[in-house]
Amino acid sequence: MTSVSMRVNGADVRADVEDRTLLVHFLREHLRLTGTHVGCDTSQCGACTIHLNGEAVKSCTMFAAQADGDEIVTIEGVGEPGRLHSMQAAFQQHHALQCGFCTPGMIMAGIDILRRHKSPDEETIREELEGNLCRCTGYVNIVKAIKAAAES
Amino acid sequence: MDEFGIGAPLPRLEDVRFITGRGRYTDDIPMSGLAFMEVVRSPYASARIKGFDISAAQAAPGVLLVLTGEDARAEGFGGYTSKMRKTNRQGEPNFEPPFRILEAERVRFVGDPVAIVVATSAEAARDGADLVLVDYEELPAISDIKAALAKGAPLVWDEVPNNECVFVELGDRKATAAAFAQAAHVAKGEFAISRVAHASIEPRVGIGLYDPVEDRYTLHAAVQAPHTTRNEIATRIFRIPENKLRVISPDVGGAFGGKGYSHPELALVLWAARKCDRPVKWVCTRSEAFLADFQARDNLAQVELALDANGKFLGVKVKNVLNLGAYLTNAGLQCGFHHVGSICGVYTNRNVDWEVSAVFTNTTPIIAMRGAGRPETTFMIERIIDIAAAEMSIDPAELRRRNLIPTAAIPYDTGFVHTYDSGDFEKGFDTAMRMADWAGFPERRARSQARGKLRGIGMAYAIESAAGVRDETAEIRFDTSGAVTIVVGTHSHGQSHETTFRQVVASMLGIAPKDMRMIYGDTDLTPFGRGTGASRSMTVAGSALVCAAERIIARGKQIAAHMLEVEESDIAFDAGVFTTRATNRSVDLAGIARFAHDFRQMPAHLGVGFAERVAFVSDGINFPNGCHVCEVEIDPATGETSIVGYWLSEDVGVVINPLVVKGQAVGGIAQGIGQALCEKIVFDGESAQLLTGSFMDYCMPRAKDLPAIEIKSQEVPAPNNPLGVKGAGESALVGALPAVINAICDALRPLGVKHIEMPATPARIWEAIEQARRAKAA
Numbered sequence: 001m002t003s004v005s006m007r008v009n010g011a012d013v014r015a016d017v018e019d020r021t022l023l024v025h026f027l028r029e030h031l032r033l034t035g036t037h038v039g040c041d042t043s044q045c046g047a048c049t050i051h052l053n054g055e056a057v058k059s060c061t062m063f064a065a066q067a068d069g070d071e072i073v074t075i076e077g078v079g080e081p082g083r084l085h086s087m088q089a090a091f092q093q094h095h096a097l098q099c100g101f102c103t104p105g106m107i108m109a110g111i112d113i114l115r116r117h118k119s120p121d122e123e124t125i126r127e128e129l130e131g132n133l134c135r136c137t138g139y140v141n142i143v144k145a146i147k148a149a150a151e152s
Numbered sequence: 153m154d155e156f157g158i159g160a161p162l163p164r165l166e167d168v169r170f171i172t173g174r175g176r177y178t179d180d181i182p183m184s185g186l187a188f189m190e191v192v193r194s195p196y197a198s199a200r201i202k203g204f205d206i207s208a209a210q211a212a213p214g215v216l217l218v219l220t221g222e223d224a225r226a227e228g229f230g231g232y233t234s235k236m237r238k239t240n241r242q243g244e245p246n247f248e249p250p251f252r253i254l255e256a257e258r259v260r261f262v263g264d265p266v267a268i269v270v271a272t273s274a275e276a277a278r279d280g281a282d283l284v285l286v287d288y289e290e291l292p293a294i295s296d297i298k299a300a301l302a303k304g305a306p307l308v309w310d311e312v313p314n315n316e317c318v319f320v321e322l323g324d325r326k327a328t329a330a331a332f333a334q335a336a337h338v339a340k341g342e343f344a345i346s347r348v349a350h351a352s353i354e355p356r357v358g359i360g361l362y363d364p365v366e367d368r369y370t371l372h373a374a375v376q377a378p379h380t381t382r383n384e385i386a387t388r389i390f391r392i393p394e395n396k397l398r399v400i401s402p403d404v405g406g407a408f409g410g411k412g413y414s415h416p417e418l419a420l421v422l423w424a425a426r427k428c429d430r431p432v433k434w435v436c437t438r439s440e441a442f443l444a445d446f447q448a449r450d451n452l453a454q455v456e457l458a459l460d461a462n463g464k465f466l467g468v469k470v471k472n473v474l475n476l477g478a479y480l481t482n483a484g485l486q487c488g489f490h491h492v493g494s495i496c497g498v499y500t501n502r503n504v505d506w507e508v509s510a511v512f513t514n515t516t517p518i519i520a521m522r523g524a525g526r527p528e529t530t531f532m533i534e535r536i537i538d539i540a541a542a543e544m545s546i547d548p549a550e551l552r553r554r555n556l557i558p559t560a561a562i563p564y565d566t567g568f569v570h571t572y573d574s575g576d577f578e579k580g581f582d583t584a585m586r587m588a589d590w591a592g593f594p595e596r597r598a599r600s601q602a603r604g605k606l607r608g609i610g611m612a613y614a615i616e617s618a619a620g621v622r623d624e625t626a627e628i629r630f631d632t633s634g635a636v637t638i639v640v641g642t643h644s645h646g647q648s649h650e651t652t653f654r655q656v657v658a659s660m661l662g663i664a665p666k667d668m669r670m671i672y673g674d675t676d677l678t679p680f681g682r683g684t685g686a687s688r689s690m691t692v693a694g695s696a697l698v699c700a701a702e703r704i705i706a707r708g709k710q711i712a713a714h715m716l717e718v719e720e721s722d723i724a725f726d727a728g729v730f731t732t733r734a735t736n737r738s739v740d741l742a743g744i745a746r747f748a749h750d751f752r753q754m755p756a757h758l759g760v761g762f763a764e765r766v767a768f769v770s771d772g773i774n775f776p777n778g779c780h781v782c783e784v785e786i787d788p789a790t791g792e793t794s795i796v797g798y799w800l801s802e803d804v805g806v807v808i809n810p811l812v813v814k815g816q817a818v819g820g821i822a823q824g825i826g827q828a829l830c831e832k833i834v835f836d837g838e839s840a841q842l843l844t845g846s847f848m849d850y851c852m853p854r855a856k857d858l859p860a861i862e863i864k865s866q867e868v869p870a871p872n873n874p875l876g877v878k879g880a881g882e883s884a885l886v887g888a889l890p891a892v893i894n895a896i897c898d899a900l901r902p903l904g905v906k907h908i909e910m911p912a913t914p915a916r917i918w919e920a921i922e923q924a925r926r927a928k929a930a
Contacts, residue, residue: 018275034180035173037405039353040438044847047353075173084171092167095811098646098819100170101354101405107171122860129855133847135353135406136646138822139855141815 002065008033009077017064024048026064027074035075035104039133046132049105049112050074056112058131075104078111087111087149096145098136106132110146119150157659158875161811165665166650175403178357178374179435186359187216189424189434190277191417192267192284193443194259197293197514197840198306201257201266205285209269212283214276217428220267220284221256227423229253230388232414234480236489240312241319241509247311249512251479253389253416253423259288260308260478261514262842263443265416270424270432293514295835297452297475300511308478308512317476318485318510322492323568328505331467335458339540345528345889346910347450347475347833348826349850350521354405355436356445360421364429369397369422374404376412376643377683382675384414384482385422397422401673404645408823409521410445411645412685413482417444442845447833448521450475451488451528457536458503463546465555467503468495470532474510477517484518485510491525491617493569494886497533498577498613498777499555502567514840516833522823524686526616526886534612534890535907542901548894549581549590549611556581556613570617572775574868575803581613583801583864584779593783606786607796608899614887615777618879619691622770625679626696628657628704629763632749634742636661637669638697639765641681642689644672646819647881648812649689655808656694656875660701661741662728679765687776687879690808691870696768698874703764708744711762714755715739715747771872776883778802780821780891786899791918793829793896795859800887802863805870805878817884818861824888826853828896830911851911904928 005014008031015030027033027050036059039047048059051073079085087110090096097103106129113120113128120128125143134142156162169175206218232251240246255266267284271277292306299305300315308315332338358373369390375381378399386397404411417434424432436444451474458466474488488508495504541548557564559578565571585591593609600607627639638657644650649672654665671677682688705725712730713720716739722732731738739747747753748762783797800817807813830851834843844850863884869876889910896912897905904924908916 020275028180032182033173034177035175037177037354038179038435039355039405040847042438042846042848044852045353045438075171078172080172081168081174084168088171091171092163095164095815097164097167097170098648098815099352099354099404099406100166100175100646101177101352103170104173123856126855126858133353133852133854135351135408135823135852136819137815138818138820138825138861139858140818140861143855 004064004068006067006070006072008072009074019065021064022060023062023064023067024059027059033074033076037101037104039101044133046109047102047105049108049132051108051112056109075107078107086152090145090149090152094141094145094148096137096141102132102134106134106142110149113146114150122147156655156665158655158806158808160655160809162651162655162665162809163811164648164651165654177354177403177405178359178372181359181372183359183431185430187270187272187428187430187432188274188277189421189432190269190281191265192269192281192286194262194264194266196259196288196290197262197295198291199259199288200291201255201259202287202289204267209280209283212276212280214272215269215280216272217270217424218267218284219424219427221254224252224254225256230391232384232388232482234485235482236485238318238320238485241316246318247309249309249479253419261516262840263516268420268424270428293840295513295515295837295840297473297511300513308514312512315511316509317512320508322506322508323504325505328467328469328503331503332458334460335466336461337459337540337544339457339536339543341455341536341539341907343453343455343531343535344909345449345451345453345531346827348448348521348831349442349445349833350408350410350448351852352406352408352410355438355441356411356415356417357435358418358421359431359433360425361431362422362426367396371397371399371418371422373399373401373418374411375399375401376407376645376685378643378673378675379641379680380683381414381418385419389419399675401643404643407645409448409519409524409685413519415446439846442850443516443842446481446519447477447516448518449528450518453532455532455536457540459540459544463544463551463554465499465501468501468533469505470495470507472508475513475515475518476510477513477515479517481517481519483520487518487520487525490620491529493566494526494529494616495533496566496568496570498557498615500557501555504568515835522820523882523885526882527824527889530612530614530886531890535893538610538894538897549585552611552613553581573871575775575777576866576868577613577777579866580777580779580801580803583866584781584799587799587801587862587864588781588783588797590781600785606788606899608784608895608897610782610891610894610898611780612887612890612894613779614883615775616883616886617773618687618776618882619770620686620773621682621688622692623767624681624692624696625765625767626693626700627679627763627765628697628700630741630745632746634745636663636667637671639671639678640693641678642672642693643684647684647689648809652690652808652812653694653697656697657701660698661704663741687881687883690875690877691774691873691879692768692770694875694877695770695873696766699766699768700764703766707762707764708741710758711744711748712739774805774870774872774878776804776878776880778883778887780887782891782895784895784899786896786917788921791914791921793912793917795825798859798861800861800863800884801866802883803866803868803878804880804883806867806876807865808877810865813865813880814863816880817863820882820885821861821888822853822858824885825858825892828889828892828910828912830857830913832911
């Protein structure tokens with residue numbers, strides 16, 4: 001067992017976890033932040049994307065212990081009903097989700113894209129979404145939403 | 153109600169919970185005392201089980217329970233069965249393999265479940281599963297159709313001598329032969345339609361509970377059709393009355409046919425829950441999903457098209473062989489039969505000779521996936537048309553135009569399975585030609601050529617048959633305060649029903665969508681329903697809602713007449729309000745509902761309450777259709793394809809919500825492009841081991857692989873349902889396979905390449921270019 005402490009969505013948390021506990025499982029099972037999803041076991045799908053110290057990271061690629069002392073934001077910390085982040089609002093406005101399972105990861109990735117590119121063109125957005133899989137939308141509206149969020 | 157009624161591009165009401173991380177998928181459900189299940193699977197494609205040793209697993213830390221195929225046999229469980237029965241080559245009923253939840257004696261594909269381990273944590277269950285020893289005697293295995301049918305091939309089932317489960321002849325062989333005898337040209341093609349994975353991003357998942365007091369099970373699971381899942385597990389596996397099992401399907405992260413029917417794990421969590429007296433959860437990993445999720449498509453087709461000297465289609469012959477995998481799933485066999493009618497396409501050809509055979513192999517069983525046979529059949533006809541066009545030196549669009557069913561000829565009996573009751577194929581064709589600027593293609597090709605690139609254009613006019621399961625029940629009920637709840641037996645997992653069903657009711661009753669509550673996905677709370685699949689939900693559940701709303705209005709008029717003290721015929725209903733012309737008084741639906749729940753005021757002959765439940769049965773299937781054009785550019789140095797344009801002019805009848813309908817179309821096209829360009833499930837030819845076991849090996853299309861897609865809807869209402877809708881979920885995928893492959897083949901034709909099998913990967917295209925070059929040089 002390892003003792004970990006980190007700041008998650010603005011709150012300090014501390015817990016004892018098994019050494020092999022992945023960050024995503026720590027978030028989902030210990031903190032009950034179930035908006036971060038698991039869609040694969042090879043770090044390909046990006047459904048588990050969160051922000052670690054301000055950067056988009058796949059939370060299945062690291063152990064909870066590796067995030068000790070770090071600052072984490074999950075989809076629950078981005079905005080809430082009635083007080084949506086512009087990226088969340090753009091996803092709804094442009095019908096950028098269907099089943100919704102990849103969506104939290106897409107929104108976290110989208111916010112990170114705009115952190116690094118002020119007004120990305122379509123090609124840049126498509127290139128930058130490399131690490132996130134969606135099976136429903138064909139990406140067209142996801143690209144549109146991220147572009148719209150950049151312009152808002 | 154225009155703002156949010158039928159036709160409004162209303163943003164989805166279900167979105168807020170998904171975009172804020174508040175969706176409630178099965179794996180998110182908190183549950184105390186939860187135990188975790190791991191499945192022990194066969195590492196061999198074919199083997200005899202000589203014995204189990206579970207002692208080490210039982211002794212492992214945290215392990216609560218170990219059960220094997222022998223325990224399952226001792227329980228006397230039944231097995232899964234196919235919905236469809238056909239005949240074999242001898243005309244006898246086809247062999248139906250026993251399809252159990254755990255195997256005790258033989259395994260028949262890599263991933264076949266043989267045991268389960270239940271433990272206090274997922275990690276402990278996984279560790280325990282590693283300690284289950286199964287003594288296997290490996291046997292020779294086969295993975296593909298040709299190997300299965302070869303002389304002396306290893307048998308998947310001893311009861312099926314040549315691995316051929318089904319053989320059926322359809323159509324009119326004599327008439328077709330006569331048509332072929334008149335032909336000026338016969339085009340021939342042999343196509344392998346690849347095997348693919350549904351690969352919903354949410355893996356399959358289930359939580360089983362058992363209540364010993366009620367002797368009753370509850371299953372929380374990601375499924376498309378809760379009642380179907382309940383019925384299969386209750387009646388087929390456990391052999392208990394259906395009311396002894398409740399199935400709850402909360403938010404589901406995509407399905408595409410892969411969560412339509414029961415896989416063994418859903419019965420296993422329930423059995424395990426009963427055995428260890430705790431709730432038991434199983435979450436499939438992605439690696440496990442590639443082995444054990446039922447897969448889709450995988451068939452071979454020999455296709456011949458006979459044409460007269462002017463390019464008029466005279467007849468078509470098809471020999472289709474399906475790979476069923478190791479067992480018959482609920483809907484596996486259907487994929488070879490239900491959609492053969494699509495072979496006529498939107499054309500006037502009337503002679504069809506169709507032969508279908510289905511074989512067992514040592515591979516993961518096959519089930520329906522979005523389109524379920526229609527993409528395959530549409531590929532056959534639309535690809536052979538392009539081959540014929542090239543051989544006869546006719547523009548492929550022109551060849552299609554010459555054979556289109558004229559709009560004036562609708563309704564049109566194709567002579568083989570279907571009578572198209574609506575559609576305007578001429579308009580669909582002309583619209584697509586304009587959208588894609590088909591006429592300007594030669595110029596674009598020349599520009600690509602100048603840059604050393606190959607450019608190609610491909611068309612496919614797809615027509616499919618939707619909503620084949622024709623009954624569905626829906627309820628609209630008002631509570632005593634006058635608020636509305638709608639209840640349906642279909643399930644929404646991306647289809648946007650929470651928005652579109654409310655739009656239908658909004659149009660009918662004048663109630664804002666946000667003021668309605670909607671219930672689905674729980675067999676205890678909803679009327680019996682057939683779930684979501686086959687592009688049926690809006691056609692049947694939407695129509696059931698229309699009928700329920702009509703009855704609400706009719707009953708409302710009776711009550712309003714009583715309240716307003718006029719004749720019922722004096723009452724008019726508009727936008728949620730009943731008025732009487734006689735006295736100019738009015739009462740709204742909420743007022744009616746409040747009154748209707750007051751037994752002191754309601755006249756006895758009307759009874760109390762304000763709710764209507766309607767079981768709707770449609771008069772027939774409907775025929776969504778669409779003309780696809782795809783344009784590609786290929787780099788001959790690398791074989792890499794870019795889709796530079798994709799246009800679809802589609803008719804899915806009346807559009808309830810254009811945002812949603814376009815979203816479904818684009819998503820469908822993306823899955824078609826995925827199969828055409830990159831996705832394929834591959835098994836080793838010798839060992840039948842899966843070679844594409846993760847997203848690192850199985851190539852899912854990513855954002856940069858897919859193009860912008862332009863879609864225009866033309867609404868030709870379906871005549872046989874009150875909404876005039878046609879299925880919108882699958883239709884666009886159906887045409888994408890041939891449109892993409894036709895475009896690629898068009899680009900490569902000048903080099904002498906005749907056909908490219910899917911997936912048209914850079915390696916495959918590069919190889920074809922090289923082969924053609926060598927052949928030209930020789």
